[in-house]
Amino acid sequence: MNGRRVAAVVSKEWREIVRDRLFLALAFVVPSMLMLLFGYGLSLDVENIPFAIVDYDNSATSRDYAYRFIDSRYFDFQGYTRDESALARKLSTNELRAYIVIPEHFERRLLNGSPVAVQTMLDGTFPSRAETTKGYVIAINSAYSMELLARFAAARRGISEQQAAAALTPVRLDVRYLFNQSLSSIWSIAPKLIMVILMVSPPFLTALGVVREKERGSIYNIYASTVTRTEFLVGKILPYVGISLVNAGILWALATWHFGAPFKGDFVFFLLASLIYVVCTTGIGLIVSVVVKTQVAAMVVTAIVTVVPAALYSGVLIPIPSLSGQAQVIAHLLPAMYYANIVTGTFLKGAGLETLWRDVAVLSAYGALLLAVGFLMFSKRPRS
Amino acid sequence: MNGLRRWMTRLRVMTQKELLQLLRDTVLIFFTVYAFTVDVFLAGSGVSLSLNRAALVVYDGDHSQASREFASRFHEPYFNRVGTLDKPADTIDYLERGEAMVALDIPEGFEASLYRGQPTSVQMQIDTTNTVLGLLASSYGQQIAGQFSLDVAKTQQGLAPDGDVAGPFVLDEHRVWFNPNQKDSWFMSVSELLTVITLFAMMLPAAAMVREKERGTIEQLLVSPLSAFQVMFPKILAMTLVILILTALSLGLVLKGIFNVPFKGSLVTFFAVTTLYVFTTSGLGLLVATVARNMAQAGMLIILIIAPMLFLSGAWTPPEAMPDFMRHLMAISPLHYFIDASYGILLKGSGLLTIAPQLAGMAVLGTLIFMFGLWGFGRQFG
Numbered sequence: 001m002n003g004r005r006v007a008a009v010v011s012k013e014w015r016e017i018v019r020d021r022l023f024l025a026l027a028f029v030v031p032s033m034l035m036l037l038f039g040y041g042l043s044l045d046v047e048n049i050p051f052a053i054v055d056y057d058n059s060a061t062s063r064d065y066a067y068r069f070i071d072s073r074y075f076d077f078q079g080y081t082r083d084e085s086a087l088a089r090k091l092s093t094n095e096l097r098a099y100i101v102i103p104e105h106f107e108r109r110l111l112n113g114s115p116v117a118v119q120t121m122l123d124g125t126f127p128s129r130a131e132t133t134k135g136y137v138i139a140i141n142s143a144y145s146m147e148l149l150a151r152f153a154a155a156r157r158g159i160s161e162q163q164a165a166a167a168l169t170p171v172r173l174d175v176r177y178l179f180n181q182s183l184s185s186i187w188s189i190a191p192k193l194i195m196v197i198l199m200v201s202p203p204f205l206t207a208l209g210v211v212r213e214k215e216r217g218s219i220y221n222i223y224a225s226t227v228t229r230t231e232f233l234v235g236k237i238l239p240y241v242g243i244s245l246v247n248a249g250i251l252w253a254l255a256t257w258h259f260g261a262p263f264k265g266d267f268v269f270f271l272l273a274s275l276i277y278v279v280c281t282t283g284i285g286l287i288v289s290v291v292v293k294t295q296v297a298a299m300v301v302t303a304i305v306t307v308v309p310a311a312l313y314s315g316v317l318i319p320i321p322s323l324s325g326q327a328q329v330i331a332h333l334l335p336a337m338y339y340a341n342i343v344t345g346t347f348l349k350g351a352g353l354e355t356l357w358r359d360v361a362v363l364s365a366y367g368a369l370l371l372a373v374g375f376l377m378f379s380k381r382p383r384s
Numbered sequence: 385m386n387g388l389r390r391w392m393t394r395l396r397v398m399t400q401k402e403l404l405q406l407l408r409d410t411v412l413i414f415f416t417v418y419a420f421t422v423d424v425f426l427a428g429s430g431v432s433l434s435l436n437r438a439a440l441v442v443y444d445g446d447h448s449q450a451s452r453e454f455a456s457r458f459h460e461p462y463f464n465r466v467g468t469l470d471k472p473a474d475t476i477d478y479l480e481r482g483e484a485m486v487a488l489d490i491p492e493g494f495e496a497s498l499y500r501g502q503p504t505s506v507q508m509q510i511d512t513t514n515t516v517l518g519l520l521a522s523s524y525g526q527q528i529a530g531q532f533s534l535d536v537a538k539t540q541q542g543l544a545p546d547g548d549v550a551g552p553f554v555l556d557e558h559r560v561w562f563n564p565n566q567k568d569s570w571f572m573s574v575s576e577l578l579t580v581i582t583l584f585a586m587m588l589p590a591a592a593m594v595r596e597k598e599r600g601t602i603e604q605l606l607v608s609p610l611s612a613f614q615v616m617f618p619k620i621l622a623m624t625l626v627i628l629i630l631t632a633l634s635l636g637l638v639l640k641g642i643f644n645v646p647f648k649g650s651l652v653t654f655f656a657v658t659t660l661y662v663f664t665t666s667g668l669g670l671l672v673a674t675v676a677r678n679m680a681q682a683g684m685l686i687i688l689i690i691a692p693m694l695f696l697s698g699a700w701t702p703p704e705a706m707p708d709f710m711r712h713l714m715a716i717s718p719l720h721y722f723i724d725a726s727y728g729i730l731l732k733g734s735g736l737l738t739i740a741p742q743l744a745g746m747a748v749l750g751t752l753i754f755m756f757g758l759w760g761f762g763r764q765f766g
Binding site for chain 1 (some may be wrong): 385397409411412419423425429430431432435437438439454464480483486497498501502503504505506508509510512516518519520522523524525526527529530532533534536537551552553554555556557558559561562564567568570571576579580582583587588591592595598633635662674675677678679680681682683684685686687688690691692695696701702704706707709710713714715724727728731732733734738750758
């Protein structure tokens with residue numbers, strides 16, 4: 001590899017980027033814009049669930065029970081009603097996500113010391129939301145049941161309510177949240193957003209790099225020149241790696257300063273790991289560019305191999321262990337998963353090379369492999 | 385009459401040209417078919433947004449029957465025990481290395497205090513790097529511990545000597561509508577199909593337009609007796625046709641064939657809605673094409689529009705928790721309406737009347753976007 005020839009390709013490519021003002025601006029604006037939009041908008045929390053209550057009992061006890069839901073920040077109370085068919089309709093128009101039916105004789109049965117079944121109707125189109133909502137309902141119900149039982153047992157056995165409550169809960173689960181004690185979503189999500197954005201935007205920068213020259217015919221200048229395949233490919237991707245690395249720095253600054261995510265690790269290590277990662281992601285774009293024949297195909301293929309996997313198989317929305325079978329395989333085939341370990345490790349856990357060396361090694365191998373594949377697929381003597 | 389026929393002929397010829405151009409790109413066709421079939425299948429079969437088999441490690445300091453019974457209640461589908469520890473200090477290591485998400489720490493003397501009727505506490509440590517799953521794990525843990533407590537209390541405190549249910553409490557009864565078994569495959573495969581439709585509806589017409597600009601063939605079209613509308617519309621028409629055919633393939637082969645998604649509503653309605661959506665979204669693509677001078681610019685602009693659309697419209701995350709201003713911003717995303725309408729038709733069996741607001745929203749947006757695109761085109765080349 002001749003350094004001067006690489007420099008020549010780099011400077012040609014760089015000049016092309018700089019002269020396309022809109023493109024140059026977008027190369028920096030897009031990642032930051034996405035960070036801001038996702039940072040404010042992307043929330044996995046299930047909150048403000050719109051729900052209604054059907055109260056057939058209409059007693060002091062049933063109203064007290066209903067207030068447990070109305071007061072909860074997880075639910076957004078839409079009113080009492082008795083018209084169940086209207087509620088069913090609202091469930092299908094998304095005006096409601098759940099409704100609760102308190103049966104007749106709710107109060108009487110409880111005062112008699114017998115159990116009462118309360119029905120909850122849930123919109124199950126989005127399974128994880130339904131599951132979370134169910135969890136909230138169960139939690140509220142069991143807290144309420146515990147109070148009732150304690151009162152009941154206390155009256156029956158002549159002990160104080162506290163004693164009865166203690167007897168009823170012999171096992172208490174002390175939950176401790178690690179790595180993100182305040183449980184604010186943005187802290188845990190901001191580092192992973194860096195991973196997603198650096199997976200989505202760099203490939204688009206490079207995806208058109210080679211195929212554009214093919215379509216325009218300027219690639220024949222390269223075919224006829226002394227530049228070797230490696231020099232050409234390395235020179236092609238270097239400017240974009242540079243841009244993406246600067247973007248990694250900007251995203252880091254947004255995550256820590258703007259969104260206030262704690263950064264416990266070593267910044268130099270983070271930057272080096274990011275460098276390897278952006279080599280991988282720009283490399284993906286480069287491979288696409290070498291394989292396809294038209295710019296249209298390059299754009300579509302890049303979108304399919306980066307946007308969807310970045311969301312589904314990278315661990316930002318769904319943790320990797322929850323994926324099954326072939327989805328696991330895809331996750332392991334993408335660089336995003338390894339970099340996700342690195343960003344969450346350096347941000348939230350303060351980990352360094354000694355714990356993350358495996359991920360760094362995989363990413364390095366990945367980048368080298370991509371360049372090798374690009375080298376093999378790119379030919380200066382095309383058949384057609 | 386003659387004028388109308390000529391107009392139609394021009395439209396048909398231009399549409400044919402677009403289709404031919406598309407079909408000759410073999411790599412593109414291959415990936416298009418891949419996206420509508422394999423990609424949808426993969427998302428539907430492997431991805432679940434709920435807490436599934438969370439990796440759990442247990443430190444059992446008591447080694448008693450009660451402690452084993454307690455730990456054994458943390459089982460699938462929510463938890464998956466991956467290890468048993470000898471020292472409580474190891475738990476942090478496991479969590480830090482990411483090998484476990486949840487660690488249970490059962491103290492010594494667990495069984496003894498249960499028999500004495502003294503409350504004991506068991507520690508549950510959760511890696512909450514993913515907040516929602518952390519909360520879900522905690523909620524399931526609480527449910528399990530609560531049930532265990534009640535079982536112990538029932539037998540020990542004589543609330544119900546025969547173990548039967550008695551005493552005043554609220555029994556949970558759930559009915560989950562539209563997807564009673566909460567199959568993630570139904571949700572995810574539909575969501576993935578909508579995502580893929582969005583990607584193609586946006587990119588194909590935009591790319592077709594920018595290509596003409598870049599190569600200069602647009603000049604030929606401009607000197608031909610075609611109006612701006614006749615240049616732009618066939619592009620949308622051709623791509624819509626392709627997308628609809630592939631959507632039918634995906635519905636029949638993957639959604640119905642493999643995942644057995646119950647098509648509760650009418651498929652005709654679904655295709656009508658999809659057509660409207662593809663029109664609207666391709667209008668957005670064409671708008672990008674009027675701004676962009678070359679394909680590289682178009683690619684970056686499309687990413688800028690499409691990534692927030694996909695991530696924030698509710699295909700992957702519940703939209704209720706978004707801050708208010710973001711929710712209002714999403715009102716300008718056609719995908720937002722399409723998601724509600726599609727799930728409504730496919731899973732809930734909604735008719736045209738129920739999804740009328742979504743349709744109206746999409747139609748208004750689509751018309752506005754298309755008018756704007758035409759105006760931009762006219763200003764540039766008129």
